[in-house]
Amino acid sequence: MGPNMLLSKLAFRNLGRNTRRSLVTGTALALSVALCIAYDALADGMNVQLIHSLTRYDLGHLQVHAPGYTERHKLANTILDANRVMKAVRADPEIRAASARVYAAALVGAGSHSTGVELIGIDPRTESRVTELAQRTVLGHFLGPDPTPWPAARPLTAAERAEDARLTNSEARAAEEEIDQLGRLGPGTGEHPPSREEGPVPQPEMREAQRLSKILSPRPTRPPEVALGSSLARVLGVNPGDKLYLSTQAVDGVAEGIEARVVGVYDTGTSTYDRSRIYLHLRDLQRLVHLGARIHEIAAICDSPDAAPAAAGRIAASLLPLKLDVRAWSQLRPDMVRMLDLNRAGGGMLAAIVFFVASLGVVNTMLMAVLERTRELGMLKALGMPATRIFAMVVTETALLALAGAVAGTAMGIGLDLWLVHQGLDLRAITQGVSMNGVGLAPVVHGAITPLGVVLPVVIVTGVCLAAAVYPAWRAARMQPAVGMRET
């Protein structure tokens, strides 16, 4: 039997000598490991949820814009050659789905309330693969997959333009005549000279004017559908089925207004999304603001949030020389990244403290184990066992203890983790609604098992125990054989 094997056997037997003590110490270690693993799972779970809330309701894992769009949101600043860009995004191996968006600032009015909002045009079919907004509908239903039937605009023909000019001139002449008919303001104009009755505008003229107008700014056949957040719905006092009036400025400066119909109300728990946004179909918004087929943003999701930065780099490179702004969620929201790091740091700190305390218990145990065997150790030394070997023996004992604790702890920890993942921790007992930095968290936090969260505590506990073994092992190794043997 090799010397190492002998050591291990001895170590094992020594541990077994006072099973209860070893067991209790082992339990302490196991519990430390288990609870640290569970805490990590909870913290990671919270992080996962934060990232989820941030990315899966709106942001996506990665976004593409024309340069400068994120700073100033100019309606005209659209992505050049959008089809090619979309193809490039979808072609990336890590990208699972991508969707296009259009944004416009508008005023929404319902009855007497009016407030500023952001209109977001999305394609519900592709969007549902990127965000889960549709699933957060609380009233009614989310947008249907098809845009509102809306005739395409076309420029006027030369004949129509001539007709338009004629109409304008005719109106101008009528206005001039009306002006000519006005009497002078004189003293005592309390009684108005009989003002010329504004004759009805000749019907064919009006119809012609409307016809031409509809060519350039066609109206949809029915009011477009919109979905809005619960807070906004409350402020405006609308429910699914109610009508809203949207007014905005098209990209060519024309004031555009349209009546829309609320089909759904959603609730994400994040105030910015629920209070100031109205979603409608991408094509509807493009028509409304005269953008044709142009888009402002492509949002994409990867298989995991961590893959986003690399994917962003690849996509940007593949689209050169087109200079586009391609950024992952972590680059778009560095403040959230900092918050996530903070959460994780808390778990690390806990592990450090807990394991230090547990290690003190290990020191104590091993010290006792050493001290109660002074006679044996003395004898071993007298028989010629080198001090280093004795040192190694004690360390091995500790290592075995640590291993046993770690294994048990990992098993317990994973068990706790699974419970956390499945059941989750209901935070409603503590707070009503939870949000961090404006991003809403579901009231029930589910755990998330990460390899690091499981392996790290085990590695730390082993390291700490080995460090804890140093003092007792040193005491054992240092012992004088004669003194040792003399002990009772």
Next chain:
Amino acid sequence: MTLKIAWRSFVRHRVRSAITSLAVALGLAMMLVFVGFADDTHARMAELGIRMGSGHVLVEGKGYLDNQTLDYLVHDADRIAASAARIAQVKHVAVRLKTSGLLSAGEHSAPVLISGVEPGREVLASDIAGPKMRVAGAYLRSLDQMPYAKTPPDIYLGKGLAEQLAVTLGDRVVLNLSPPGDAEPTAGAFRVRGIFRTGVDDLDGAYAEIPIAAARTLLGLPGAATEVALLSDLAHTEEVAAAMKAELAANPDLVVIPWQVALRGLHEALVLDSAGMYLMMAIVYLVVAIGIFNTVLMSVSERTREFGVLLALGTSSRRLFAQVFAEALVLALISLTAGLIIGLSIHGWIATHGIDLTQWLGDVQFAGVAWSGRVYSHLTPQVVVGWTAVVGAVVLLSSLYPALRVMRLEPVEAMHHV
């Protein structure tokens, strides 16, 4: 006598006792440091949030909290402020009229949340008005403090806003407001008197203050306010709120809300943070408890033979129980003392010097409060005594099982124990 023996057995295994005490002491010390740290941080953040244009207790019109429009006002605000000032524990009172508007200068314009304030009171009640957050110029003067008649009133705005409008001190800006009801929009000229920087983007980029008299004139709302804020301290919030509610019992249109409701996001974030910390400490104590259990058990089982002899000699098992318990008591006393010394010294150091977190966190905006990094520690005697008692209880409870076991020893068996 019991204690003497207990002390002796403590000393006999110096290293072991020391290590066990260390574990407990560290547990207590850590708890004190973390609680002090967290309490201080939370109190600071709450105060920061409260003193940034809010109050420990707010009096508002019913419905204002949900709707935030000028249709829900506190009429007769000055009288309410006077009665609020009479409440004990109220340090300052502030009267504010808030609404949203548009600021323009030259060809630039920006939306703004405007707060009409009483400069004399506001400078005491809010840090935004104070020298720390002011980066340029001076604070507002009330209309009757203006040196010359026929000068535009002062406006005090955030750095981000000043940059958007490209204005600096002394420049004129025009504020457009919409009075409630169907009244026409109004506009007034103001001169930039001072610029502040809170670190919170929403405030720096879209918030400004003007004298309340100017706001009331522009909006046609004499004597009105959107809130009357009572500044006190965190500990007295409840009693101040109760006192104010009593004062206003005859006014069903007014509500009294504590800062925890007014600054709900902040409050919830702090509660969550505390919960996380307590969870952590619970885990630590569990491990400490096991360690103590182990040690006491070890020290008992190695003396089984002695105990057997003692029992045979006539010592009552209850005496033995008391003996073991006394040892646990000694352990508790020494380790708690050590823990208090260590914990309170660290606390003292942090309380005086503080720790600068900016190197790790940078400038963080958390729950609408800008975190400028230096944290201190805050402990009250109640907190210290409380946690010491908790740790002591943990020690004693952990020793209970081994002590009880001693009671059940059979003398003969025990004497033969190896």
Next chain:
Amino acid sequence: MIHEFSPCDPESFPRLGRYRVRFSWLRCAASLMAFCAILVSLSPAARADSLQALVQRADRILRGKSSAAVVHMDVKTHGYQRSYKMVIWERDDSTRERTLVKILGPTSWRGYSTLKIGNQLKFYDPKTNHVQAVGNSMLGDSWMGSHFSNDDLVKETRLAVDYTPSLISKRVAKNELGQSATFYRIRLTPKPTAPVVWGRIEFEVWQHDDLVVPVRCDYFTKVGDKNPVRIMRFYGVKEMDGRWVPSEMQITVASKPGEYTRLTYDKLRFDVDIPASKFTEQAMR
């Protein structure tokens, strides 16, 4: 300030402590000095008064107690170029100003109207038959895609009321009509409490006989700025409804070179009796 005193009546002299000015030559000198002082002190005021009058007349040249006009507006931006035809009704009662602008063409804008009553601005959108009250957040937006903002419409300039004039320079030159006229360049500083966004305006007008016509208006954000952010020029002086007025004005913005908005009056009548019903929401539709 002007006391009634006679150089030759010692009793009427203002007292200087216990002493009265006794000697008659001193009295006469004193009274002469006083008279000159009054003259000198009056002149800047007199000049300012006449400057004020100049500014008032030039600023209000296209306005009367009421007016009705047919106008075409050309807008050129980097994104588009178009020409609108509109009819503008204005009535200035003692209580408030009322204006209705109705767009007559081209197609996309025909039927849009803007109604201003005092400080309240409303838009009518014929496509949805909806009247929208203009809120604060919309004040910065451009009006009908031009270089005028909604705020400009709400706060029509009243240069003579909101600003204090001072003379920068004065010269004699030939005006548009070939006549010899005095050109004044006047510096306008906002009165302290006037709700106007410009820190300084430089207004150039010419005067010939009894006619004061604006030439150019430079708008500066801050009092000390060197370059104006906006320039308005007036041209096309001709007779309309018995008055000589600039029939064209053009506005350019410093930050957008090459862009302009030009207004040309095709028809203009002053002081006409416009019925109150013209300034209602119904009239907008």
